[in-house]
Amino acid sequence: MKILVVDDEEDVKSLFEQKFRREIRAGQFEFSFAFSGEEALEYMQNHPSEVVMILSDINMPGMSGIELLKRIRTDHPSAPPQVMMITAYGDAANHDQAMQLGADDFLTKPVNFNELKEKLLLL
Amino acid sequence: MHFIVAFFLVQFAHSAMQHTDKLPKWANFFKYARFYVLGLVAIYYIGRQPEMFTWVWNLSLLGLLWFFYKEEDFQPIRTTVQSIVPFVGVSMLSDIIELLFPKFHKSYDDIFGMAILFAWIFCFVIWFYARKQQKVLAQERRDRLRDEELAREQKQSLEYLVAERTQELTQQKEELQKAIEELKATQNQLIQSEKMASLGELTAGIAHEIQNPLNFVNNFSEVSVELCQELEEEIDKTGIDDNDKDYIKGIISDLSQNQQKITHHGKRADSIVKGMLQHSRASSGEKESVEVNALADEYMRLAYHGLRAKDKEFNAALVTDFDPTIGTVNVLPQDLGRVFLNLFTNAFYAVAEKKRKLTEAGQLGDYKPEVKISTKKFDNKLYIRVSDNGTGMPEHVKAKIFQPFFTTKPTGQGTGLGLSMSYDIITNGHGGVLEVDSLEGEKTEFRITLPIA
Structure with a gap:
C-alpha cells in the first residue's frame, strides 16, 4: 500500500521510516514524502493512481493541507485516494472544515503511532 | 405768650430727641421741664398775672437756651432753639425800657407789642418750618432704615444661597474625588487584566511553537527505544563472543534508558505545553x-x-x-x-x-x-x-x-x-x-x- 506523507517538517520522513520499519521491511507499507502541498500535487501528477493514502499536515507554508485536500478532491475524482489530515490544532472548526471538504479521517499531533498503524492496517 | 413758647420749645426738643437713641437719658429732664412750665403757668394765674412774671419766663427761656447749647446731645436742634432769641431779646428789651423809661415805653407801647408779636410769630414760623424738615428727615430715616432692612434681608438670603452652593460644591468635590479613586482602581484592574491577557496570549503562542519540536523529541526518543529493543534481538542472532555480547547489550540498555529519560522529561514538558495551550482554549465552549x-x-x-x-x-x-x-x-x-x-x-x-x-x-x-x-x-x-x-x-x-x-x-x-x-x-x-x-x-x-x- 502506497502512502504519501505531506508535511513541511523534513524530519517526519525519518520518523515515519523508523516507526514503520518492520511494516516497510515486510512490504506492507510503502511511504513517499512531500514537503509541501505543491510537491504533493506534483508527485500525484507523476504517479497517477498509485497513492492509496495521503497523510497531510494542515498548517504548512504555501499551500495549506486544506487547500491540498480541495485540489485532490477536484483534480482526482476517479480512483480517489483516502486522505487523513493531521494537525496540531485539534479544535472543532478545523476538524469540521476538513471533514466537510472530504477528508476521511482527522488526527491531532502528537500523533499516536500505534493508533495510526491500526487505522492503516484496516485499509 | 411766654408759656406757649416754653411749652412748645420743650415739646419740640422732646420730639427731636425721639428720633435719636439719647431719649432715655433725658426722659426725666423733659418730665421735670414740663412740670416746671406747667407750674409756672399755674403760679402765673394763681398770682393774678403779676407784671414782673415775664422776667421769670424770659430767664427760664434763657436757661433752657443755655442748657440746650451746653449739652452736646442737643446739637441737632440748636439752630431751631436759636429762633427764640429774638423773642426773648425783644421781650426783655421791652420790659427793661418799661422799667427804666415808663413814659417812653407807654408812648411806644404798640410798637413794642408789635415787635414782640412779630418775634413770637417768627419763632413759630421757624418751628413750623423745622418741624416740616424734621418730618422729611424722619421720613428719609425711615426710608433708609427700610432700605437697610431690605439690604440686610437680601444679604441674609445671599449668604444662605452661598452656604447652600458651598455645600453643593463640597459634596460635588467629594463625589468627584470618590469617582477619581474608583477610576484609578478600575484603571489598575484594567492594566492588571490586560497584562494577564497578553501574557496568556503569549503563553499560548509560545506553547504552539514549542509543541512541534517537542513532538519530534518525544517521537524520536520513543522510536529509539524500539530500535534498541530490535538491536538487542538482532545481537542474539549473531555469533559474537558472549562477553562482547554482554558488553554491547549493556551499552544498548544504557542507550535505551537514556531514551526513556528523554521521553519522560519530554512528556513533562508536553504536559506543561498542554497547560499553556489551555489558556487559549479557556474561552472556547x-x-x-x-x-x-x-x-x-x-x-x-x-x-x-x-x-x-x-x-x-x-x-x-x-x-x-x-x-x-x-x-x-x-x-x-x-x-x-x-x-x-x-x-x-x-x-x-x-x-x-x-x-x-x-x-x-x-x-x-x-x-x-x-x-x-x-x-x-x-x-x-x-x-x-x-x-x-x-x-x-x-x-x-x-x-x-x-x-x-x-x-x-x-x-x-x-x-x-x-x-x-x-x-x-x-x-x-x-x-x-x-x-x-x-x-x-x-x-x-x-x-x-x-x-x-
Missing part, C-alpha cells in the same frame, strides 16, 4: 446552565481525593456554606470546574504544607487543617469564596500568583499555570473578578465574583 454549588462540591471532593491518593496521611476538614437560592447559573462548566480544581488543590496543598512544617518543628499543637467553600447570591452577582487555614503567603508572592509559570511548589510539582489560567477563565471567560487575600502563616482566601446575566 458553550455556556451551560449549571448548579454551581454542586459543581464546587464535586471538584472539592475530587481535589481532596486526588491528594489523598498521593498522601495517605493527609486529611482536612471540608467545610461548605452553600447558598441554596443560587440554583443554576450560566457558566462554562468545564472551565469553571478547572478553576475550582486549581483553587482547591492549592488550598489542600497549603494546609498540608503547614501541617508538615508544624510537625517538623514539633509545634503541631491542635492545628486542624480546614478548607472552606462558601457561595452567596446577591444583587445579580455570585460570590464564591475558597479559603484555607494553611501557610498563607507573603505580599511579594501574592503579587505574582496570577502570572503564568509562577509557582512556589518544588520543581516538577506545579507548572505555575493553574492560577494564571483560572484568572483568565474568570475574567475573560465569565467577565468576573478573581481576587486573593492572604495572611502569611495564617490563611488564604480566594474570592470569585461572577455576574449573573
